[in-house]
Amino acid sequence: MFTTRPDTLMGVTYVVLAPEHPLVERIVARGGPESAAVAEYAKAVASKSDLDRTVAKQKSGVATGVSVAHPLTGEEVPLWVADYVLAGYGSGAVMAVPAHDERDHAFAEAFGLPIKTVVAPAGGGDAELPLTEKGVCVNSGAAFDGLDTDACGAAIVGALQEKGRGAPKVSYKLRDWVFSRQRYWGEPIPVVFPVAVAEAGGDPRKGDAHTIDYDSPQHVPEEELPVALPPLEDFEPGDDPQGCLARCLDWRFFQKDGQWWARETNTMPQWAGSCWYYLRFADPANTAEGWSAQAERDWLPVDLYVGGAEHAVLHLLYARFWHKVLHDIGAVTSAEPFQKLVHQGMILGEDGEKMSKSRGNVINPDEIVEQYGADAMRLYEMFMGPLEAVKPWQTAQISGVVRFERRVYELARRASDDVEAGEDTTRLLHQTIKKVTNDVEALGFNTAISQMMILSTHLQALDGAVPAAAVRDLALLLSPMAPHLAEECWQMLGGTASLAYEAWPEYDEALCVETTVTMGVQVNGKVRAQIEIAKDADEEAARALALAEPKVQKFLEGKEVKKFVYVPGRIVNLVAK
Numbered sequence: 001m002f003t004t005r006p007d008t009l010m011g012v013t014y015v016v017l018a019p020e021h022p023l024v025e026r027i028v029a030r031g032g033p034e035s036a037a038v039a040e041y042a043k044a045v046a047s048k049s050d051l052d053r054t055v056a057k058q059k060s061g062v063a064t065g066v067s068v069a070h071p072l073t074g075e076e077v078p079l080w081v082a083d084y085v086l087a088g089y090g091s092g093a094v095m096a097v098p099a100h101d102e103r104d105h106a107f108a109e110a111f112g113l114p115i116k117t118v119v120a121p122a123g124g125g126d127a128e129l130p131l132t133e134k135g136v137c138v139n140s141g142a143a144f145d146g147l148d149t150d151a152c153g154a155a156i157v158g159a160l161q162e163k164g165r166g167a168p169k170v171s172y173k174l175r176d177w178v179f180s181r182q183r184y185w186g187e188p189i190p191v192v193f194p195v196a197v198a199e200a201g202g203d204p205r206k207g208d209a210h211t212i213d214y215d216s217p218q219h220v221p222e223e224e225l226p227v228a229l230p231p232l233e234d235f236e237p238g239d240d241p242q243g244c245l246a247r248c249l250d251w252r253f254f255q256k257d258g259q260w261w262a263r264e265t266n267t268m269p270q271w272a273g274s275c276w277y278y279l280r281f282a283d284p285a286n287t288a289e290g291w292s293a294q295a296e297r298d299w300l301p302v303d304l305y306v307g308g309a310e311h312a313v314l315h316l317l318y319a320r321f322w323h324k325v326l327h328d329i330g331a332v333t334s335a336e337p338f339q340k341l342v343h344q345g346m347i348l349g350e351d352g353e354k355m356s357k358s359r360g361n362v363i364n365p366d367e368i369v370e371q372y373g374a375d376a377m378r379l380y381e382m383f384m385g386p387l388e389a390v391k392p393w394q395t396a397q398i399s400g401v402v403r404f405e406r407r408v409y410e411l412a413r414r415a416s417d418d419v420e421a422g423e424d425t426t427r428l429l430h431q432t433i434k435k436v437t438n439d440v441e442a443l444g445f446n447t448a449i450s451q452m453m454i455l456s457t458h459l460q461a462l463d464g465a466v467p468a469a470a471v472r473d474l475a476l477l478l479s480p481m482a483p484h485l486a487e488e489c490w491q492m493l494g495g496t497a498s499l500a501y502e503a504w505p506e507y508d509e510a511l512c513v514e515t516t517v518t519m520g521v522q523v524n525g526k527v528r529a530q531i532e533i534a535k536d537a538d539e540e541a542a543r544a545l546a547l548a549e550p551k552v553q554k555f556l557e558g559k560e561v562k563k564f565v566y567v568p569g570r571i572v573n574l575v576a577k
Contacts (some may be wrong), residue, residue, distance in 0.1 A: 001093045002171070006160075006466065007153035008097040011118035013108065014078045015068050016061070018085040018092040019045040027064050027081075034065035038081055045083045053083045059107040071165040072156070082107060086545035098130065101413030105130040119149065139216045169282060173532045177318075179269060182243035184235045188227040190220035195253065195260035204260060205249040214478075227263070274315055275322035278302050278337065291335075301334040306443075309343040316341070342443060342544065343486035347381070347390040352553070355393075363393050375482035376402050382445035382481055385548030392553065400540055401449075405485055407456045408471075413487035428458055429470050430511035435534075437504070445481065446548070447516070450541045452477060454534050468493055473505040521546045522573040523555040535569050542566045546574065 001015060012021040012273045015206035017024055019042040026041045045053070061082030066530070068079050084103050085094050098108035099117040108115050119135045121127045127135075134149035146154050160166030180189065194213045195204055202208035202560035207354055220227060223481065230251035232244065240246045245265040252263050276290070307316065316338075323337040348354060348363025356362065368377045379401040384391045430457045439448035455474060472493050479486035479499055490499040517535050520527040529551035533542055546552055556576050 001095050002091040003095050003097075005097065005100065005153070006166075007144075007147075008100045008118055008135060009072065009095065009156050009160075010137075010144065011097040012070060012077055013096045013098060013114040013115045013116055014080055014096045016080050016082045016085045016094050016096050016104075016107075017064075018087040019081055019083055019090045020087040021081075023093070024081055027066060027079075032065055036062060037062050038064055041081060041318050048083060050086055050088070053086065056084070059084060059110045060102075061107060061111065063111075078113075080107075080111075081108045089193070091107070092259065100130055100132055102130050102132065111311040118199040126480075150399055169251045177321075180266035181269050182237060182241065182266060184229065184232055184244050184267065186269060187272050188245075188267055190225055190227050191217045192220060193217055195262050197260055202260070204253045210260070217264075218261075224523065229267075245442060271315065271318045273317045277328070278319070279326075279332070293313070295319065296332055296334075301336055302338045304340050304342065306342050306344060308346075312343070341410040342388060344387050345385070345391055347384075348390060350393055350395065352392045352557070363395070368398070372398050372402060373484070375404075375485045376405060379405070379449060379482055383449045383544065385446055386549075387393040387445060389442045389548070389550055390523040391548060391550075397544065397547075400544060404449075404453050404456060405482065407460055407472065408485060408489060411456060411459050411466055411471050412464050412475070412492040414464075415468035415493055417468045417494075418467045419467045421467040421470050425458065425462070425467065425470060426512050427513075428455055429473060431513065433473060433477065433505045433507035433513045434509075435516070437507070440480065446545070447534075448477075449481065450537060450545065451534055453541055456538060457538060475499065476502060476505050517569050519569070519572055521549060521552050522571070523552060524575060525573065528552050528555050531572070534576040537568065539564070539566045542568075542572055546572050 003009070019077070024038060026045045028035045028042075041060075061080050061084075064081060065081045066079045069075070078214075080096075084107065085092065089253055096104040096107065096113075098104040098113065098115045100119050107113070115129065116139065117129065117131070118138060118140050120138045121130055121131065121133075122135045137144045137147045137149070137152040139145070140152070144155055147155060157168050160161065178389055179423070183318065194216055196211045196213065197204060198209035198211075202210065204210040227469055230245070230248045237243050238247065242265045245263075245267070246252065252265060254261055254263075266278060279291050279296065281291075282299035283291035286292055305316070310378060319337055323332065324335075327335055344523065346354065347363075349359065349363065351359070353359055353361060361477050362477075365377060372434040376398055380398045383401055384397075395528065432451050435451045436448045439445065439451070452474065454493060455470075459474075471489070472495075475486045475489040475493065479490075490502075495502075516532050518530055518532050521529045521531055529546075529549040531542075531545045531549060533545055537545075542573065543566070547556075552574070556574070559576040561574050561576050565573040565575070566573060
């Protein structure tokens with residue numbers, strides 16, 4: 001049996017076997033009323049993948065009719081078979097503590113199994129189950145009650161060791177990396193093998209009898225690198241298990257100093273290139289080496305890497321492997337490849353589901369650009385919510401940023417160098433420059449746009465002409481997010497060259513005060529999330545930020561917002577039915 005939380009051992013109420021566990025066959029073989037059900041369940045699970053079993057929302061399982069003894073108390077505990085336990089994780093046999101494990105808790109509730117609390121919050125009070133955080137041991141006997149999680153775990157492991165019924169063990173999920181591919185597309189692996197030709201003067205390229213000594217691999221000399229792929233018309237693997245390159249005899253076999261050699265016909269996976277491409281970016285024109293030491297020192301490590309969460313387990317993990325090896329051999333000076341990593345959130349379909357052709361919920365960017373313009377699409381995507389949040393696309397809400405674009409354009413038309421900014425305008429302008437500057441640096445584009453909306457609304461409300469200096473700064477702040485509109489406004493304001501060459505606006509700290517507040521967002525009177533919003537944000541901005549919060553969306557599923565209550569700086573409440 002395996003557990004990562006020995007401190008919860010006294011809370012075990014049942015034990016689960018993976019359907020593939022060897023004991024399951026013995027349970028089936030013993031006969032009895034439950035054996036047939038166990039056999040049928042194990043057979044049904046065999047067709048499921050580990051992923052399907054891991055993400056399944058509805059728990060399934062079957063009782064074996066067998067009990068096992070608790071290793072410390074001797075109490076009988078029922079044994080179950082369930083597909084949420086995987087044979088490749090731990091020992092394939094898991095003690096179930098439903099009070100302190102989410103999957104065990106869901107299974108226990110589904111099958112009416114006991115739930116015993118043995119960990120209480122460290123700060124006291126009651127906690128909603130399952131409580132998976134560390135805390136203080138309770139209901140576990142005088143020897144363990146009152147100990148914190150770590151101390152209790154150590155004490156229980158010690159008690160198991162004394163009885164000869166358990167011991168600590170380190171378990172790794174990492175597996176060997178299969179690096180070879182039996183295909184044409186990929187970097188050739190620079191390894192050759194000696195070839196023994198049966199007859200003197202024989203030529204393996206002509207099909208003469210030969211033997212390849214795969215137990216004596218040799219590196220290709222550095223001066224012969226890189227190994228180039230041969231021209232090929234047929235990329236199908238064919239019948240040869242080594243792939244299509246094995247058919248390229250003139251490329252595969254060559255003679256050097258009277259010795260025949262055979263090239264490795266496997267190629268490297270796509271990771272071989274993507275693992276170090278950031279290093280090549282630092283010195284792309286270098287024909288003598290992958291990168292120069294000077295370029296590596298000048299440009300690396302990467303300050304910020306923005307990538308999808310799906311990269312975390314594959315590309316980014318492998319890139320770090322690669323970089324660590326390069327660091328160990330002195331090829332790079334930085335111990336880590338990336339200083340900071342940000343995962344951008346996924347844009348869902350309007351139905352809140354992942355976009356896919358089968359669901360029919362894919363949004364075509366070309367259609368959005370054609371109808372609203374590229375700037376509007378860019379602004380809306382950034383205004384939807386935090387960069388890292390998962391957000392549903394809502395085409396109807398693009399109208400909000402379109403109104404903002406029109407407002408900025410109209411301000412450029414009304415701008416005059418003869419008008420000076422008043423005190424309120426000047427203060428708000430400097431606050432806006434500071435906030436947008438800081439937000440862009442922190443990738444908080446949604447709040448940066450919200451602040452620019454506030455400034456544009458303020459300028460629009462001014463009577464007559466508006467100060468051109470303020471509109472110029474607004475155009476500069478807007479340019480990274482809506483470059484086409486910003487360039488047009490810049491020219492209307494008298495600019496003769498692209499604003500891309502203009503300096504970023506500066507702000508006076510003395511004119512800046514805190515302009516945002518953190519507010520709770522209520523759904524039907526109950527706080528469900530928090531948003532950071534400008535103190536004087538209008539109702540449109542508050543509504544957009546509130547609806548973009550994933551926790552709010554969860555409580556609005558299947559409901560219609562009947563009323564939106566917003567008191568600046570005090571309350572945001574959505575009434576939904």
